[in-house]
Amino acid sequence: MRELASGQADDPPLPDRRTLRDMEKKLSGVQRLVRVWTCQPGDARAPIVFELADQSLWQLCDAGLGWTRFKTISPEWMEHPEVKSYLPADIQPRPRNAEPWQYEFNLADGAVLWVKPGREDYAFRWGVRSPKGHPRKDLDR
Secondary structure (H helix, E strand, O other): HHHHHHOOOOOOOOHHHHHHHHHHHHOOOOEEEEEEEEEEOOOOOOOOEEEEOOOEEEEOOOEEEOOOOOOOOOOOEOOOOOHOOOOOOEEEOOOOEEEEEEEEEEHHHHHHEEEEEOOOOOOOOEEEEOOOOOOEEEOOO
């Protein structure tokens, strides 16, 4: 664990306290969500990455958006088709009424990106619901 935290391990180091404070401050206010990326197009269980207007990258966590190991967008990534038509949108990255793995982000045109606990341990489901009659899509991770 010490090697990981110090950056001596093969994995990237965990964020330091200052970085965590800055992240917490950023995630407490309204942010502009501009893109949602799928890291491995065609793989339903691949990570999805959220890009804010300042080009910072985030992933879903138990309370909303959280830290990701990704620093840049890779050329093989694809914008997530179920979310793309509802962006950009101003969201609360850490919804106030969030329960563990159970929260929503309001997107453009009245659409909602929802997150719920998965059917298996350490998994979650998410999808997009729209009042316009677009089909609902559930996605397991």
